[in-house]
Amino acid sequence: MGKKGVFLCVCQGTCPSFEKMNIFEVLNTLRREKLVDFVAIHPQLCATDGDVFWEVFLKGADDVDKLVVAGCDGTMQKKMFREAFEAAGFDKEKHTGVDIRNMTTEEAIEAIKKVL
């Protein structure tokens, strides 16, 4: 069966939009409830090394069926990650972006659960 994963992207960890939540607890809850196969946190996926990260991580990741990135606006994410997904040969339809900015831990968990 294909794998489902959640990445948290947090604007370098310095943006006030992520101050109200405990990012580790958001992911730990999803792990504890066994809702996903893998999780990770990246400080800035839209930076140049974020593109490199996607290329390295997603190359050959044919078994990833769903990739949720929780961070900024989902439409913005689609634009920012498009080239890196193409370079990695990753089907962009498998990506879902969810905006969790300015949410508490519980609100972020609920927002992510809705798109899983």
Ligand code: SF4
């Ligand atoms: S992808 Fe979005 S959440 Fe991640 S660093 Fe860029 S603007 Fe921030």
